[in-house]
Amino acid sequence: MRTVLTYGTFDLFHVGHLNVLSRLREMGDRLIVGVSTDRFNETKGKQTIVRFQDRARIVQSLKCVDLVIPEDSWEQKAEDIKEHNVTVFGIGDDWKGKFDDLKDLCTVAYLPRTDNISSTDLKRLLSILDKSHISELKQALDLISSIVDRFE
Numbered sequence: 158m159r160t161v162l163t164y165g166t167f168d169l170f171h172v173g174h175l176n177v178l179s180r181l182r183e184m185g186d187r188l189i190v191g192v193s194t195d196r197f198n199e200t201k202g203k204q205t206i207v208r209f210q211d212r213a214r215i216v217q218s219l220k221c222v223d224l225v226i227p228e229d230s231w232e233q234k235a236e237d238i239k240e241h242n243v244t245v246f247g248i249g250d251d252w253k254g255k256f257d258d259l260k261d262l263c264t265v266a267y268l269p270r271t272d273n274i275s276s277t278d279l280k281r282l283l284s285i286l287d288k289s290h291i292s293e294l295k296q297a298l299d300l301i302s303s304i305v306d307r308f309e
Contacts, residue, residue, distance in 0.1 A: 158186045159185035159186050159187070159244040159245065160185055160186070160242055161243070161244065161245045161247055162234075163177070163188070163189075163190055163246070163248055164191035164193065164228045164234070165191075165192065166198055167190075167192055167193075167215065167216050168203075168207050168212060169206055177247075177249055178216075182222070184245050184247060189224045189225075190225050190226070191226050191227070191234075192212050192213045193228045195209045197230060213225050234246070234259060238259060243263050244264065246259050246262075246265050247266040248266075248267060252267060254267075
């Protein structure tokens with residue numbers, strides 16, 4: 158049995174996440190996904206919008222995922238590879254070279270990411286929509302509406 162292992166935060170789950178998990182599942186018979194805990198994300202300087210329990214539940218509900226485990230530290234990867242008899246460790250190619258030290262334990266694969274989508278980009282877009290921007294957008298829509306009314 159070929160077991161594939163990956164890790165991620167999976168905040169604001171989107172099609173890019175689904176694409177990489179589906180491709181990883183095609184590389185083996187079993188896919189294990191380590192979802193970063195809120196505490197671990199804090200140590201990485203990340204703040205999630207969706208809490209760990211919900212992110213883990215979303216990922217576990219995918220038919221391509223066989224098991225979700227919490228990711229609590231950088232160091233656990235080697236331990237998880239051994240514990241779960243992992244054949245392939247796979248992750249997005251934005252991490253290329255960062256996990257080459259695991260090549261002594263299993264095959265390491267860096268997969269291309271889906272173009273034009275990331276949780277970081279989604280968070281950036283959401284941050285634009287604070288209350289002052291929503292008010293400005295409403296004023297702009299009211300102005301456009303009044304201009305359109307003149308031509309009717």
